[in-house]
Amino acid sequence: MMSTPITTGQGWLHRQRAGTKLAALAILGVILFLVHSLDVLVAALVIAAAILAHVSGGLTPALRLARPALISVLLFFAINLLVLPVPEAVAVFLRVTVLVLAAAIVTATTQLAEIVAVIDRLARPFERMGLMQRGDAGLAVGLCLRLIPDIRAQYSELVDAHRARGLKVRPWTIMAPLAIRVLMRADAIADAIDARGLRP
Amino acid sequence: MKTRDLVLIALFAALVAVLGLAPPIMLGFIPVPITLQSMGAMLAGSILGAKRGALALLLFVLLVAAGLPVLSGGRGGLAILAGPTGGFILGWILAAWVTGYLAERAIREGQGDFARIAALFGACAAGGIITLYAVGMPWVAAVAGTPLSAVAYGSLAFIPGDLLKALAAALAARAVLAGYPLLTPRAP
Numbered sequence: 001m002m003s004t005p006i007t008t009g010q011g012w013l014h015r016q017r018a019g020t021k022l023a024a025l026a027i028l029g030v031i032l033f034l035v036h037s038l039d040v041l042v043a044a045l046v047i048a049a050a051i052l053a054h055v056s057g058g059l060t061p062a063l064r065l066a067r068p069a070l071i072s073v074l075l076f077f078a079i080n081l082l083v084l085p086v087p088e089a090v091a092v093f094l095r096v097t098v099l100v101l102a103a104a105i106v107t108a109t110t111q112l113a114e115i116v117a118v119i120d121r122l123a124r125p126f127e128r129m130g131l132m133q134r135g136d137a138g139l140a141v142g143l144c145l146r147l148i149p150d151i152r153a154q155y156s157e158l159v160d161a162h163r164a165r166g167l168k169v170r171p172w173t174i175m176a177p178l179a180i181r182v183l184m185r186a187d188a189i190a191d192a193i194d195a196r197g198l199r200p
Numbered sequence: 201m202k203t204r205d206l207v208l209i210a211l212f213a214a215l216v217a218v219l220g221l222a223p224p225i226m227l228g229f230i231p232v233p234i235t236l237q238s239m240g241a242m243l244a245g246s247i248l249g250a251k252r253g254a255l256a257l258l259l260f261v262l263l264v265a266a267g268l269p270v271l272s273g274g275r276g277g278l279a280i281l282a283g284p285t286g287g288f289i290l291g292w293i294l295a296a297w298v299t300g301y302l303a304e305r306a307i308r309e310g311q312g313d314f315a316r317i318a319a320l321f322g323a324c325a326a327g328g329i330i331t332l333y334a335v336g337m338p339w340v341a342a343v344a345g346t347p348l349s350a351v352a353y354g355s356l357a358f359i360p361g362d363l364l365k366a367l368a369a370a371l372a373a374r375a376v377l378a379g380y381p382l383l384t385p386r387a388p
Contacts, residue, residue: 025278025282065279066279068271068275068280069275069277069279069280069282069283070283072283072284072285073283073284073344075284076284076344076345076346077344079344079346079350079354080346083346083347083350084345084346084347088345089345092344092345096283096284096343096344099283100279101279102282103277103278103279103281103282104277104278106278107267107277107278110267112266112267112268115266115267116266119262119266131201132201132206133201136201136206140206140209140210140213140259141259141262141263143207143210143214144210144211144217144259144260144263145214145263147210147211147214148214148217148218148270150214151214151218155221155222169225170225170227170368171234171239171364171365171368172367172368172371172372174236175236175239175243175368175369175371175372176371176372176376177375178215178372179215179243179247179372179373179376180375180376180379180380182212182214182215183208183211183376183382185211186204186208186211187204189207189211190202190203190204190206193206193207194203199203199206
């Protein structure tokens with residue numbers, strides 16, 4: 001049902017640690033906003049696009065990864081051309097596009113498990129503060145992924161129930177029963193986790 | 201944190217993801233289709249409360265950051281968060297917290313039906329609309345460079361749909377409060 005853009009490549013970028021790549025992305029974001037030279041920004045754009053096409057195996061898959069974000073970038077570029085001086089609008093467009101492509105590169109070269117590991121590491125300080133237990137972050141991510149297909153099935157059942165009664169699906173008719181159905185399972189799942197001793 | 205709280209957070213993060221898979225609903229009397237997912241922050245806040253609601257949306261945003269296509273239209277990945285509208289997704293965390301904080305204080309014992317729906321609607325609108333736009337619009341202005349006034353003007357088109365979502369979320373929260381209460385109404 002859900003397709004993840006997980007690649008199994010073995011390139012240099014794939015082998016770098018997820019935390020390193022995320023930190024590099026954050027630093028790039030800060031640097032980009034300090035660059036005003038259009039030449040430098042165009043060069044950065046070409047490099048970023050080339051790397052993304054390389055790591056995602058061609059231009060088409062690269063475009064598929066970056067398209068949703070690029071649509072909003074283009075929309076705001078069009079608005080900016082009307083309200084900002086043209087060179088500034090172009091600089092902003094290049095800057096955001098480079099950032100979006102760089103972010104897509106990180107997503108394309110990093111496996112889900114590695115990012116979950118980073119999330120778990122980031123949660124350590126909160127574990128030491130006693131706000132959560134060791135491994136809670138990873139457990140929550142795993143539990144959430146496990147529950148998505150179940151809740152999707154419950155949603156479909158409610159849509160079918162609407163159809164059977166000749167009703168149209170409306171936000172105010174479907175959300176209450178959906179929320180209650182979802183919540184009713186909470187106790188059973190919590191008991192199952194405790195029974196397995198996953199959170200001592 | 202109790203195991204049950206952890207489960208509630210995971211359940212609601214999953215619910216927000218499912219709302220993204222559901223096709224947008226056209227209502228006919230508003231021009232923009234309603235994406236159920238953008239109700240997620242209001243629902244989580246008004247049903248789970250501030251802390252659990254915000255953590256549920258934090259978990260959901262982490263799934264987006266991890267590259268899972270859990271946003272409506274099968275979007276996901278860091279590129280969306282880094283883009284111009286990233287603030288409207290990151291802002292869900294704060295929106296859920298504000299909605300929950302207000303909902304926890306607005307619901308009282310012995311409140312009439314109408315008063316309770318109005319209280320929950322106020323919490324959802326303050327959290328899911330005012331707070332969200334207070335994060336999302338400056339984010340657009342900062343990342344895309346578009347002047348804030350132009351962003352604010354363009355955002356007006358979404359307000360009628362947002363108010364409708366706040367009402368739908370308030371009705372759902374009231375039904376949950378009656379059937380499966382997770383928040384404790386204050387003494388009158």
